Amino acid sequence: MSQSLNAHIVLHKLAQALPKKHHGNIIIVGSLSAAAQLIQDAETELRTKDIDGMLAPNATAVIAAKEITTTLINEGWVPRVNTDKYEHPADGKTPQEKLPVVRLKPPGQGKNEWFLELLGTPPALAPDAEGKTRYSERVETPHSHFEIPSFAYLGVTQFKPVMHASGLQLASVATMALSNLLHHPQIGEKRMSDPIEGRQIKRANKDLGRVIAMAHLSDQLEEAAVEHWPHIWLQAMQELKAPEGTSAKLKNINAGMHALRDSFEDQLEALHSVNFGLLSSRPMDMRQFNIAIRRYLQLTIIR
Numbered sequence: 001m002s003q004s005l006n007a008h009i010v011l012h013k014l015a016q017a018l019p020k021k022h023h024g025n026i027i028i029v030g031s032l033s034a035a036a037q038l039i040q041d042a043e044t045e046l047r048t049k050d051i052d053g054m055l056a057p058n059a060t061a062v063i064a065a066k067e068i069t070t071t072l073i074n075e076g077w078v079p080r081v082n083t084d085k086y087e088h089p090a091d092g093k094t095p096q097e098k099l100p101v102v103r104l105k106p107p108g109q110g111k112n113e114w115f116l117e118l119l120g121t122p123p124a125l126a127p128d129a130e131g132k133t134r135y136s137e138r139v140e141t142p143h144s145h146f147e148i149p150s151f152a153y154l155g156v157t158q159f160k161p162v163m164h165a166s167g168l169q170l171a172s173v174a175t176m177a178l179s180n181l182l183h184h185p186q187i188g189e190k191r192m193s194d195p196i197e198g199r200q201i202k203r204a205n206k207d208l209g210r211v212i213a214m215a216h217l218s219d220q221l222e223e224a225a226v227e228h229w230p231h232i233w234l235q236a237m238q239e240l241k242a243p244e245g246t247s248a249k250l251k252n253i254n255a256g257m258h259a260l261r262d263s264f265e266d267q268l269e270a271l272h273s274v275n276f277g278l279l280s281s282r283p284m285d286m287r288q289f290n291i292a293i294r295r296y297l298q299l300t301i302i303r
Contacts, residue, residue: 007036015166038217047280061120076107089144099147120150153182159236180207184256209270
């Protein structure tokens with residue numbers, strides 16, 4: 001079961017551990033980043049275990065990953081590897097598909113167990129020639145070879161990250177929402193590899209549910225915040241020079257969300273996911289969640 005983490009405490013610990021030269025190369029994405037920006041109280045707690053750090057830009061991601069991974073392992077961080085599926089330690093003979101992702105647990109055994117996972121920035125804000133949205137690069141360290149994956153639309157979170165008091169950069173709430181929406185124009189059948197509190201969740205439901213959770217929390221902090229998201233999305237596409245095919249997706253950006261609104265079963269999964277994640281300190285019921293979806297859709301109409 002995931003532990004409750006204080007987002008700000010984790011970010012300060014991570015900033016202290018990471019080489020300072022790479023503070024400007026890493027952008028924290030995901031629920032911890034969202035909690036640090038949106039849950040404005042002394043606790044700022046959520047249930048999660050993986051802290052995702054995206055290395056940017058793409059051109060230096062492998063070098064940064066090598067230096068960060070080597071430094072942390074030398075300081076006692078431990079790789080978290082499923083050896084039933086991946087080789088560890090891996091070397092130059094290990095096939096790409098058998099390389100473990102960089103997932104490192106901090107030294108010591110504390111109540112709030114978590115790990116850092118390194119991601120790369122995608123080479124393009126679009127799928128590859130085969131239509132795949134997942135890219136992969138090999139990272140060679142003295143301890144093992146690893147993989148850093150990158151995802152086509154996660155690259156939009158490079159746009160105007162938010163500086164945290166720790167000195168680390170956080171992906172903005174609006175661009176994290178955009179990334180999730182781009183990845184899920186429909187609700188596919190692919191499920192998360194690990195269950196969330198005993199329940200297998202569709203990947204799309206987890207990601208779309210997080211968009212609603214972020215919109216709900218943003219709305220509570222600033223009434224007009226979510227209304228600005230479409231403008232931010234357009235700016236991100238333009239500044240990052242997104243391919244025409246990706247930019248065109250803005251016209252129908254909420255297709256997946258409309259599917260979520262219309263499916264009770266998918267809403268149940270999405271709500272379960274966020275109530276045991278970003279909203280664990282302030283869970284919603286089904287009625288509130290449905291209202292939040294409809295409000296989000298009203299606020300993000302792209303004209």
